[in-house]
Amino acid sequence: MDRKDMLRDPLVWKFRMYGFLKNLRFFEPYMLLYLIGAGLSLFQIGLLFSLREAVIYVFEIPSGVLADHWGRKKELLLCFVFYLISFALFFIGRSLPIFAGAVTFFGLGEAFRSGTHKAMIYTYLDHHGVADEKTFLYGRTRAWSLLGSALSALIAVPLALGLPAYRWLFVVAMLPYIGDLALIWSYPDWLDRDENMVEEKSERGFLSFGFRSLRSVMRDRRLMRALLSSSIYDGLFKIIKDYVQPILALVLVGTLAGDGDKALTVWLGLTYCIFHLAGSAASASIWRLRRRISSAWLMNASFDVMGMAALLLAGVSLWGSPLTVAAVFFLLYVMKDARRPIFVDLCGDLMDRDVRATVMSVDSQLRSFLAVIAAPLLGWVADGTGLPVAFAMVGLFMLASNRWLKVQSREIAVIPEIESSEGGRKKSEE
Numbered sequence: 383m384d385r386k387d388m389l390r391d392p393l394v395w396k397f398r399m400y401g402f403l404k405n406l407r408f409f410e411p412y413m414l415l416y417l418i419g420a421g422l423s424l425f426q427i428g429l430l431f432s433l434r435e436a437v438i439y440v441f442e443i444p445s446g447v448l449a450d451h452w453g454r455k456k457e458l459l460l461c462f463v464f465y466l467i468s469f470a471l472f473f474i475g476r477s478l479p480i481f482a483g484a485v486t487f488f489g490l491g492e493a494f495r496s497g498t499h500k501a502m503i504y505t506y507l508d509h510h511g512v513a514d515e516k517t518f519l520y521g522r523t524r525a526w527s528l529l530g531s532a533l534s535a536l537i538a539v540p541l542a543l544g545l546p547a548y549r550w551l552f553v554v555a556m557l558p559y560i561g562d563l564a565l566i567w568s569y570p571d572w573l574d575r576d577e578n579m580v581e582e583k584s585e586r587g588f589l590s591f592g593f594r595s596l597r598s599v600m601r602d603r604r605l606m607r608a609l610l611s612s613s614i615y616d617g618l619f620k621i622i623k624d625y626v627q628p629i630l631a632l633v634l635v636g637t638l639a640g641d642g643d644k645a646l647t648v649w650l651g652l653t654y655c656i657f658h659l660a661g662s663a664a665s666a667s668i669w670r671l672r673r674r675i676s677s678a679w680l681m682n683a684s685f686d687v688m689g690m691a692a693l694l695l696a697g698v699s700l701w702g703s704p705l706t707v708a709a710v711f712f713l714l715y716v717m718k719d720a721r722r723p724i725f726v727d728l729c730g731d732l733m734d735r736d737v738r739a740t741v742m743s744v745d746s747q748l749r750s751f752l753a754v755i756a757a758p759l760l761g762w763v764a765d766g767t768g769l770p771v772a773f774a775m776v777g778l779f780m781l782a783s784n785r786w787l788k789v790q791s792r793e794i795a796v797i798p799e800i801e802s803s804e805g806g807r808k809k810s811e812e
Contacts, residue, residue, distance in 0.1 A: 401527030406558040408538040409551040416548040437489030442747035453574035461494035469552040496746040517669040521723035528662035535654035605732040613748030661719030677728040689780030696773035
């Protein structure tokens with residue numbers, strides 16, 4: 383199967399539409415503003431974000447083991463049920479306890495989803511004998527997810543202007559998630575788990591399988607370095623990203639108003655749309671760079687670049703214009719979306735087939751653990767000394783930690799692709 387045949391495969395189109403529908407979160411550009419408009423303080427909102435990350439942390443690895451043991455398709459169906467409950471609670475939310483229930487179910491959805499669909503993509507590649515196309519297929523699939531995010535931000539503008547209040551965006555967001563439920567239901571059953579592992583897993587108990595899976599992951603130093611690199615990078619980006627919305631609001635219209643500020647509604651939606659479109663293009667194109675440079679080198683280099691970008695962000699926050707701050711955020715967004723397919727490619731080379739969802743869940747759990755610890759710490763620093771100092775701490779930490787956190791792969795060198803006389807692809811001998 384070549385790349386053109388792969389992209390025409392109906393199942394690959396389902397993979398694309400899964401990510402596209404999943405990212406139609408029309409409420410996302412206005413989430414912080416909605417919670418402020420509901421009467422919550424920034425401290426209470428911070429508690430909600432911490433609760434969400436704590437739920438993800440607690441359930442992340444058990445959900446990955448459950449997916450590998452029970453079936454990935456069943457677990458994905460369950461995660462979207464959790465999302466729908468969360469959206470309903472956000473809609474009716476008027477007090478902190480209801481919002482706490484909403485973020486709890488949202489965290490459960492995130493924990494049960496993360497890594498599960500990636501494991502299905504790995505299984506698809508193995509099934510068709512094209513495991514070396516991980517970067518290409520996942521990059522294209524993720525590009526559609528980001529297109530969904532861009533379209534979501536664009537559609538959210540007229541929705542937010544036309545609906546009575548921001549909370550109605552959660553009701554509209556239920557529609558694509560119901561569509562994703564039906565889409566996942568149509569996935570073939572052989573994606574549930576790797577075919578050659580079905581009989582072996584059925585003879586193990588769930589706890590025994592989970593213990594063996596985690597032990598195999600923790601003992602692999604190269605895999606753990608890759609997981610730590612990914613989790614630190616994405617975790618710190620996630621913390622920085624939480625400041626994007628209020629900073630952009632101040633940059634665009636100079637206010638943090640809730641429902642009713644039409645200028646802020648329009649500009650936030652358009653800004654998020656541009657961010658996600660650029661990220662989609664980066665995700666879809668990164669496989670071309672991967673053909674010339676190893677995934678391990680790209681992982682290490684991007685880690686240092688983000689550290690330098692965080693230091694730059696600290697500098698422009700002090701001496702630059704607000705527009706320059708937004709430009710650096712834009713750079714961080716694009717880098718993050720380009721880096722994820724590289725991580726998926728590297729992990730595909732390092733991990734065992736029967737623990738794929740578990741590995742992806744370890745990555746997500748480490749990311750959540752870092753967010754739970756670092757978010758209040760950086761918030762405390764920002765309250766006392768300002769955001770520039772917090773950004774500088776992130777940059778220095780990343781540059782220092784990457785001196786010992788060097789990702790390695792099992793490949794000796796990049797193997798360039800050569801077109802054969804029959805028009806097919808082959809790899810040169812080293």
